[in-house]
Amino acid sequence: MQIADLNQQPDYAPQTAQLLHAEWSHLPAWSHQPTILERLxxxxxxxxxxxxxxxxxxxxxxxxxxxxxxYELDDIAAREYWIGEVVTDKKFRGQGVAKALIQRAIARARQQQIGELWLYTPDQQAYYQRSGWQAVEQRHIAGEDVTVMVLPLAQ
Structure with a gap:
């Protein structure tokens, strides 16, 4: 398994946009694959x-x-950096792929001296809590009830 930085491997962007679209096309922000590609x-x-x-x-x-x-969610200025767009192709789930990507993202955030990371999830609270994330609040986002969570990164 290889992990690549999209900034250094931009040829992966169209496939990445397709993966995100396939997972969440029922949600407004993910319904148009060219828009997803442009965001990436x-x-x-x-x-x-x-x-x-x-x-x-x-x-x-x-x-x-x-x-x-x-600012994936931008209503609270102190919540600046967010883990998001975590998706694994259905055929590869349960093999630790997302976990490896999240760990790499956390390590990069620490290198960049980001003090904390935020995320929201409708159904993976227990997974993230086992990795040290703390639930902060419940919200309704894009038609889903989600838990907003934080991971302090300061050492």
Whole structure:
């Protein structure tokens, strides 16, 4: 399994957009694959703290993705950096692929001296709590009831 930085491997962007679209096309923000691709390109073209990792078993096929996104939810300014867009192709779930991507994203965030990461999830609270994430609040986002969680990164 290889993990690639989309900033350094932009050829993976179309497959990554397709994976995200396939998973969440029923939600408005994910219903238009070209828009998803444009968001990925914008996020991964600069030297900002935002980034996307992808996993590929063969160096060609994207099977999973994970991003760090600045202000995924922007209503509270202190909640700046978010883990998001965590998706694994159904055929590869349960093999630790997403976990490896999330761990790599956390390590990169620490290198970039990001103090904490945020995320929201409708159904994976227990998974994230086992990894040290703390539930902060319940919210309704894009038609789903989700838990907002935080992971302090300061050492």
């Amino acid at each position: 390109k914008q996020r991964n073209q600069t030297a900002s703290a935002e980034f996307t990792f992808v996993a590929t078993p063969d160096g060609e096929t994207v099977i999973a993705t994970c991003s760090v996104i600045r």
